[in-house]
Amino acid sequence: MSTSRAVCVALDAEDPLKDCRSSFVLPEGVIYLDGNSLGALPKAVPAALKTLTEQEWGRDLIGGWNQHGWIDLGREVGAKLAPLLGARAEEVIAADSISVNLFKLLAAALRLRPGRRVILSSAENFPTDLYVAQGLEALLERSRCELKLVPEAQLAGALDDSVAVLMATHVNFRSGRLLDMAGLTSAAHEVGALVLWDLAHSAGALPLALDELAVDLAVGCGYKYLNGGPGAPAYAYVAARHLDALEQPLSGWMGHADPFAFSPSYEPAPGIERLQAGTPSVLAMRALSAALDLWKGVDMARVRAKSLALAALFLELVESSSALADLELRSPRAADERGSQLSFAHAEGYAMVQALIAEGVIGDFRAPDLLRFGFTPLYLRYVDVWDAVAGLERIVVEGRHREPQFQKRARVT
Numbered sequence: 001m002s003t004s005r006a007v008c009v010a011l012d013a014e015d016p017l018k019d020c021r022s023s024f025v026l027p028e029g030v031i032y033l034d035g036n037s038l039g040a041l042p043k044a045v046p047a048a049l050k051t052l053t054e055q056e057w058g059r060d061l062i063g064g065w066n067q068h069g070w071i072d073l074g075r076e077v078g079a080k081l082a083p084l085l086g087a088r089a090e091e092v093i094a095a096d097s098i099s100v101n102l103f104k105l106l107a108a109a110l111r112l113r114p115g116r117r118v119i120l121s122s123a124e125n126f127p128t129d130l131y132v133a134q135g136l137e138a139l140l141e142r143s144r145c146e147l148k149l150v151p152e153a154q155l156a157g158a159l160d161d162s163v164a165v166l167m168a169t170h171v172n173f174r175s176g177r178l179l180d181m182a183g184l185t186s187a188a189h190e191v192g193a194l195v196l197w198d199l200a201h202s203a204g205a206l207p208l209a210l211d212e213l214a215v216d217l218a219v220g221c222g223y224k225y226l227n228g229g230p231g232a233p234a235y236a237y238v239a240a241r242h243l244d245a246l247e248q249p250l251s252g253w254m255g256h257a258d259p260f261a262f263s264p265s266y267e268p269a270p271g272i273e274r275l276q277a278g279t280p281s282v283l284a285m286r287a288l289s290a291a292l293d294l295w296k297g298v299d300m301a302r303v304r305a306k307s308l309a310l311a312a313l314f315l316e317l318v319e320s321s322s323a324l325a326d327l328e329l330r331s332p333r334a335a336d337e338r339g340s341q342l343s344f345a346h347a348e349g350y351a352m353v354q355a356l357i358a359e360g361v362i363g364d365f366r367a368p369d370l371l372r373f374g375f376t377p378l379y380l381r382y383v384d385v386w387d388a389v390a391g392l393e394r395i396v397v398e399g400r401h402r403e404p405q406f407q408k409r410a411r412v413t
């Protein structure tokens, strides 16, 4: 017999994270299983933006850069991110998008490993990671940069002394597979390569220990598990030992040692600020900054435990439903090999997700056939998981997903 709804209600009552939910704006009647794509709105964010617009920008105009510390926001937000990454404040900066930060750090990694030209990654990696590496390859030409792709499971075996940097995403966005950060990082170091981890689906979902594992470089985004809002600033991590020698090619004035000296020649800022290129988006930084305050006092071991429990419940309920027998699990079955999502393949997956959204259960679809469900322990309840699977079962039993309005593909899936 599978877990009853009453048991889920009891689990919610005992949940040590249960009070976090009230910090979010969650529309009535919606079950949100897509916080791994766009985190929910923290209540503190509209208030922070109101203060910024009314009391800072609206009143103090350009004076805000000094009076309200706008100029330091990249570093300040980086310092709030650092504990979530297992990093020190001076190693993290909030800036730009993951794509842009990847460009900076991949180019910097190649310069830190002269004589090596290979960026090693896997074809299963998130497309923007591959596209940015391809762009760099085209810019630098083959003799200085070559993107080498192997299956994700073969990354360790493909490391050799031609590799300048291993670029890997910690949690695969399709399958939710969690790569072995400790093992791959030390395997890369054994051949003298650097590692660059993409933490898009990791930070805010599970504990991270970048410093302890001697990770070299990392990037991640602010709008998924970190709830910074659509297009929130991303971040970059550079281990302190690399900072002095790190040269990144987007050498804009905000990464200069003294931007307001207006010197004609570039001189990098001494620390992590050298990763900045242009003027930060102050509105977006403030939104992310307010969202990050929610993590104060949150134990990431508890977040991980609840994330795994929510996913295990979802899987158990799906697998105990004969109506859902055609859903094929595409995430690892072992909980410790997963991030905070589950993916299932089904030929009618797109329409099923659309029909589910029409019922108020928001998941997403990833081409060609994946239904993807993300679990965000700060605001998702056990009872939500139960209701979501019950909703999916109802749709399939009634054949609702076959209705014509659920067949048409939108631009963003």
Ligand SMILES: *Cc1c(COP(=O)(O)O)cnc(C)c1O
Pocket: 097, 098, 099, 100, 126, 128, 129, 169, 173, 198, 200, 201, 221, 234
């Ligand atoms: C979401 C995501 C990105 C997004 O990159 P942006 O440039 O910030 O849009 C990159 N990599 C991974 C693995 C992602 O999941």
